[in-house]
Amino acid sequence: MSSYLADFNKVFESRVRLGMMSLLVVQEQVDFGQIKEILQLSDGNLASHMAALEKIGFVEVRKQFIGKKPNTTYAITVQGRAAFLEHLTSLEKLIKKIQS
Amino acid sequence: MSSYLADFNKVFESRVRLGMMSLLVVQEQVDFGQIKEILQLSDGNLASHMAALEKIGFVEVRKQFIGKKPNTTYAITVQGRAAFLEHLTSLEKLIKKIQS
DNA sequence: AAAAGTACTTTGCGATACAAAGTTAATATA
DNA sequence: TATATTAACTTTGTATCGCAAAGTACTTTT
Numbered sequence: 001m002s003s004y005l006a007d008f009n010k011v012f013e014s015r016v017r018l019g020m021m022s023l024l025v026v027q028e029q030v031d032f033g034q035i036k037e038i039l040q041l042s043d044g045n046l047a048s049h050m051a052a053l054e055k056i057g058f059v060e061v062r063k064q065f066i067g068k069k070p071n072t073t074y075a076i077t078v079q080g081r082a083a084f085l086e087h088l089t090s091l092e093k094l095i096k097k098i099q100s
Numbered sequence: 101m102s103s104y105l106a107d108f109n110k111v112f113e114s115r116v117r118l119g120m121m122s123l124l125v126v127q128e129q130v131d132f133g134q135i136k137e138i139l140q141l142s143d144g145n146l147a148s149h150m151a152a153l154e155k156i157g158f159v160e161v162r163k164q165f166i167g168k169k170p171n172t173t174y175a176i177t178v179q180g181r182a183a184f185l186e187h188l189t190s191l192e193k194l195i196k197k198i199q200s
Numbered sequence: 201a202a203a204a205g206t207a208c209t210t211t212g213c214g215a216t217a218c219a220a221a222g223t224t225a226a227t228a229t230a
Numbered sequence: 231t232a233t234a235t236t237a238a239c240t241t242t243g244t245a246t247c248g249c250a251a252a253g254t255a256c257t258t259t260t
Binding site for chain 4: 144147163170
Binding site for chain 3: 231232233234235236237238239240241242243244245246247248249250251252253254255256257258259260
């Protein structure tokens with residue numbers, strides 16, 4: 001791939017993962033149920049995309065019990081935040097390049 | 101998919117097509133060879149992604165001869181430009197939403 | 201005891217991305 | 231005139247992806 005597009009992170013070439021990161025970057029803690037509802041995902045789809053973000057260290061999982069119910073919350077990591085903002089920055093640059 | 105991400109055009113969820121549209125939106129005429137070199141694509145990959153953009157009416161093909169050599173140039177269509185700018189606009193909105 | 205909730209994992213399939221090789225048609229070269 | 235080259239594809243094959251649906255494990259509610 002050319003340097004023209006080198007800054008775009010491949011992991012963000014997915015609406016689902018883009019959506020997840022968007023949620024996580026604004027809200028420090030988001031749980032499974034919230035993400036599922038907001039992004040309208042099936043359990044499996046949510047789990048697998050989140051696993052991908054986890055695997056590369058962009059997201060951290062926190063498992064706890066709320067009352068008697070299991071609860072899984074996700075949080076963005078420092079690297080995840082950096083990578084996502086970098087990605088958005090290169091998109092912004094692209095937009096500006098186009099507008100000028 | 102949630103309304104949160106509904107504005108993102110699926111056809112632009114590809115670095116190659118994103119790159120092509122970026123080139124075409126700033127430069128009215130881009131030919132096969134230029135795109136190939138700038139985006140570092142194989143002939144086949146270029147042709148198939150461009151065919152996808154053509155098929156949905158975002159790009160127009162112009163075939164001509166330059167001297168005695170065949171030359172294929174691509175140009176963005178009105179709809180293509182509109183759709184791409186819309187896509188970028190929703191990304192901008194996302195960025196702003198996040199920054200606020 | 202049965203049903204439901206939470207968070208997955210597995211399965212299976214259709215779509216996608218890509219390189220590599222093959223194709224077509226013209227031109228240039230030996 | 232045979233062969234190689236160039237340009238622009240198309241075809242083929244493979245690996246990966248995205249997703250729904252079904253299955254699993256564990257717990258709680260009925």
